[in-house]
Amino acid sequence: MTDVDPITFEVIRHRLWAINDDQARTASSLSGTAIVHEGYDFNAGLTTASGDGLFVGAYVLHHATGIDDFVRKIVEQWGYDDIREGDVFFTNDPWWGALHANDAVLAMPNFAQGTLVSWSGIVMHEQDVGGSVPGSMVATAQDQFVEAPLLPGVKMGEGFALRKDIEGIWLRNSRTPTLNRLNLRARLGAMRRTHDRIVELVERYGLETVLTVQDQIVEHVERVVRARLAEIPDGEWFARGYHDHDGTHDTIYPVGLALTKTGDRVTFDFRDSAPQARGPINCARPALEGAVLGVVLMELCYDLPWSVAALRRVISIESTPGTVIDALPPAATSAASFMGTLTAQDTSVHAMGQMLLTSARHREEAQATWNPGMSGCTIVTPPTSFGEEPTLAFMANHFGGGGGARVHSDGVNTAGPFHSMKGRVPGIEVLEQRGKVLCTHRRELIDSGGPGRFRGGVGMEYGVMPYRTGVVSSHSTMASGVIVPAGRGLAGGLPGATASTRVLRATNIRSALAEGRLPTSASELTAERVDVEAPKQHTTVTEDDVIVGTIQGGAGYGDPLLRDPESVLQDVRSRYVSPEQADVAYGVVIVGDEVDREATEAVRARRREARRAVGSAPPRVDGDVLHPVADVVEVVDTGNRRTQRCSICRTELAADDESFVAGATTRELDWGVAVPGLGDRVSPEYVLREHACPGCGVALAADVQHRDDAPLASRLFPSKTLAPVQS
Structure with a gap:
């Protein structure tokens, strides 16, 4: 350790912060998939040489809050002597740090002056990574073996270049290898830029100074968070979520949380949770940790570097292996990132909201749950000739759900998910261009925000259909908060709307389009029948069918x-x-x-x-x-x-x-x-x-x-x- 003056500390701290933000923007700009470059379903992070989390980006938080865990596994597996400049490591294994198989992680060591200084990592949601269902989220899966192949940590690149053998294994199992190949290179290019900027930083300020500032960032965040916790009364707060449907069975899976705060430490105890499901809604321990850490970053670190390492020093997470939020292999996890993971997140938001309300100084950070869980669909159009790749339209409309009400104001309308401050609904034109779909309408949904002294933000209704495909397309519904409202109000506030998905069969949509009319709501369409989809369901759709979904609103705060x-x-x-x-x-x-x-x-x-x-x-x-x-x-x-x-x-x-x-x-x-x-x-x-x-x-x-x-x-x-x- 070397002495660092406060000004130099602040300059390097903000430079590292900016470097991480820059690598995230670069990666999303280079990505070939709309869900990444439009919906921002990705994130980036920086860690110290030993894997202590320094920064995560402002995108999907639980993507990046587990990068430090992946880096530590790499160090344990390879050892420092076998990690070299230009190496690239990869996983899509939930027990190695990915949320589910689609959320592939790429990590790279940053060397300067012959010394390992830090690591960078980027996670992206891939359109398809194999398995029995296009899009790789298998509603009916009862174990991992009908889902996409999992790659535990592998060295995918050397000398800043990808290894063709390992990359080939990864791409061979995907229905969309072209897009997946481009996303690998988007990550690699962004992290190579990060490596060069770390080298420049060391050359300007010196190796010892940069290493010292990294340690001091973690210490600074830890010190401030401990001080904030000490200003909150000690107590125990409870929350419970009910995750509906496992993909095959119409079963409810309770997730219970006891949040205990004593002095300057807090414990999240999830041991009162259901056994793991015979379905794809389970998440592994790294995803549980990522969800909890993301909530604490949002609510206690609003003006601090988002340092995961600092929080790991003051937060304990207790769970029982073999439960729906701490599943063991061979559990099915293909929907983990927005099922078990987000149920754990929502219960954490509710318990922390109750805790923060007890503090005169910090109560304004309390929030009711935002649009909880997820409700989304994927439309897959098969190729019309051999050699073509299918087109996948992942309709990320869940990024248009309502925000939770706050102590001082209403929730934000169609704000998106709690865990992604920069998340957004992908542009309609991009989805239509890439996915062979037509979006008939999007509109804010009346009466969807939870009532309260301050109202929850309203959610959204959308309509979408296959368009100019010439073939029958497949459609997958993945939703939670359908059978039981997943939102939780605070202090007398009420939950927002539930999610729903309907398929309007044999509609008049084509005649309406021929007349130059584009419906603005489902009420303007006629249909021979309406199929109400289960929370998780696979079906087929034609160009005469219109899928209509609703996205939840946020919950309310206070007595309505x-x-x-x-x-x-x-x-x-x-x-x-x-x-x-x-x-x-x-x-x-x-x-x-x-x-x-x-x-x-x-x-x-x-x-x-x-x-x-x-x-x-x-x-x-x-x-x-x-x-x-x-x-x-x-x-x-x-x-x-x-x-x-x-x-x-x-x-x-x-x-x-x-x-x-x-x-x-x-x-x-x-x-x-x-x-x-x-x-x-x-x-x-x-x-x-x-x-x-x-x-x-x-x-x-x-x-x-x-x-x-x-x-x-x-x-x-x-x-x-x-x-x-x-x-």
């Missing part, structure tokens, strides 16, 4: 009856909320184009009264506010004890080390309160539970649960160090 009526009116005018839902979910009565305030207050008063406890009035308490707990729940010191109360009416709810839900009234809501028509689609095994203040009837929490499950009772640990805060 606390939402400003004028905000509801504006939502109705903007077609984010229907007039009917304005009444059902928000208690806002709209007459003509204005809010009837007197009627609105009367409706809301009746609904709050229905929530309140029957009988004698509950006790009220006064005291100094120590810290918040939820939107309208706070801990107060009465002088001789600490307790939790409603901040609106001061009704006492529970002791400071108990769950405030214990003192609330609880009832089951009709699903239509969250989203119109949702009750017709949700499994009757699951309920929407609302917990309210027994004194004033304000909603305190709401959750989606199996009807036999007990309420999720998070709790705070007693603390004597917290001083009163300003109300």
Whole structure:
């Protein structure tokens, strides 16, 4: 270690940050697939020589949060003496660090002055990597052997060039070898540029200085994250997701999380999760870690380098091998990246949101879950002659889901997934050009955002069809949050819409196109029949069929009856909320184009009264506010004890080390309160539970649960160090 002055530290820190961002942009620009250069389904990362994660890019986070794990496996397998400048290492094996077989990882060591300085890595989603189904995501797979071949870590290149034998094995198993070959070279070119820039950095500032700054980056991020955790009250928070359908069986797989924070450390305990599935929804341990680390980067490292190594020093992740989020071979994992992985992510978002709400300083970082899971489809048109490659249109419309509501504002409409700040829906023209499809429409979906004091962002509806193919095409649906809403609101907010996929068979689409009409919604089409797809399903489609899918909205924050009526009116005018839902979910009565305030207050008063406890009035308490707990729940010191109360009416709810839900009234809501028509689609095994203040009837929490499950009772640990805060 050498002494580095603060200015030099900042210059090198930002230079490395920029180098990683530049390699990501370069790789996506050179890619030949729309899902990468349009949808940004990829990411890049930098690690130290030993594999400590320094930076990950702002694209799909859990792609890059496992690059450090892959590098450490390379070092363990080859040893430093057999790793040379210009070597290139590759894997698409989930137990080596890929999310699933399609997400291939390429990593390269960066040498300067004869010394291994760092590693760069880039992950891209490939259109097809083999297996029994075009697109390589096999809905009916019950083990890995009907999915794409897996390559554990291999040395794919030497001297900055790819080895033809290893590359040949990889491409031989793909239906789209041309695109896969181009993506390999896109990664290689970007990482070669990164290598040269690392050499330039060392030449300018010196080898010891650059190595020291890398270590100091990790130490800096660790120090700040520990400090932020120390400012959050200690406690335990729970979240549970219900992953629907495994590809073959209409089965629900619970994923349970207990998040414990003590001092400056936090533990994510997923041991209360279902055994691994006989289907492709499982994820391996590296994907679980990537999902959790990505959530913490987003919510605690918003102004810091995204250093995975720093988080690994302060976060523990506990799981049981052989479960749906920590599967063991030969588990099927072809849908892992957006199934088990994202269920783990969504439960982490919900638990962390509850934790952050308890901190007066950090509560504004809390968010309800964004459009959870995924709902997407792939249309594959087979070649019309021998020697041609099929065309694959991976419709990444899930990048148009709604953002989760926040403590201070609504969720962002059609924002995309939580884990990819730069993710976006691929351009229609590019998809149509590359995929032999026609996109009939995309539109924001009314009533899809979860109700709350702040509304979840709305999702999207899309229509797509095979176009000018001359043959029958195959279609794969891969979705979650279909049978049970996957979103979770915070502090009384409700979930957003579920996902759905319908195939309109034998429609009038071709006659409409011949007349010069392009439908703007499914309601403008006629069809001989409508097939409602299972969450995971393979089928065939013709040029007379139109696939119509809906993408979930984000969940809400806070009691919907606390939402400003004028905000509801504006939502109705903007077609984010229907007039009917304005009444059902928000208690806002709209007459003509204005809010009837007197009627609105009367409706809301009746609904709050229905929530309140029957009988004698509950006790009220006064005291100094120590810290918040939820939107309208706070801990107060009465002088001789600490307790939790409603901040609106001061009704006492529970002791400071108990769950405030214990003192609330609880009832089951009709699903239509969250989203119109949702009750017709949700499994009757699951309920929407609302917990309210027994004194004033304000909603305190709401959750989606199996009807036999007990309420999720998070709790705070007693603390004597917290001083009163300003109300």
